[in-house]
Amino acid sequence: MTTRNPTREQITGPDIYTRNVKVLSTTGDDPVTSPDNVTKAQAKVMEEMVIERLLEGKSTQEIAGELVKGGWEKEAANQYVNAVEQNFKQSPEGRKRLAKKFSQKMLVGIFWVAGGITATMVFEGWIFWGAIVFGLWDILSGFVGWLKYN
Numbered sequence: 001m002t003t004r005n006p007t008r009e010q011i012t013g014p015d016i017y018t019r020n021v022k023v024l025s026t027t028g029d030d031p032v033t034s035p036d037n038v039t040k041a042q043a044k045v046m047e048e049m050v051i052e053r054l055l056e057g058k059s060t061q062e063i064a065g066e067l068v069k070g071g072w073e074k075e076a077a078n079q080y081v082n083a084v085e086q087n088f089k090q091s092p093e094g095r096k097r098l099a100k101k102f103s104q105k106m107l108v109g110i111f112w113v114a115g116g117i118t119a120t121m122v123f124e125g126w127i128f129w130g131a132i133v134f135g136l137w138d139i140l141s142g143f144v145g146w147l148k149y150n
Contacts, residue, residue: 055098
């Protein structure tokens with residue numbers, strides 16, 4: 001017995017939205033070309049993919065562009081991605097995931113600063129400003145994001 005819902009492995013990759021339209025259309029349902037003609041299972045998969053792209057740091061325009069490449073109309077794709085983003089940012093689970101993302105960014109920044117200071121101490125005469133400044137930026141931007149969603 002085969003499942004009608006695609007697995008996560010089937011819908012990941014660089015052309016995620018183009019492949020997703022093809023994968024979901026093989027389930028016996030209509031192709032996913034707009035938010036109007038999707039089943040609940042398809043909607044959940046598409047929503048999760050948009051959220052994953054947002055957490056990866058992609059802009060809403062980039063994500064909507066990928067949906068357009070997959071056959072969506074431009075305006076429908078923009079509206080869908082913006083709605084998913086707003087719902088995600090307002091949900092308790094979304095806020096928790098975003099806070100975690102920003103706390104990880106702060107941790108990476110701490111490592112950059114520590115590495116820059118360590119390298120500066122080891123290699124006398126050299127100051128590793130790039131690593132230190134980059135780390136401080138990550139700490140600061142991570143902290144602001146963490147405060148916003150925590």
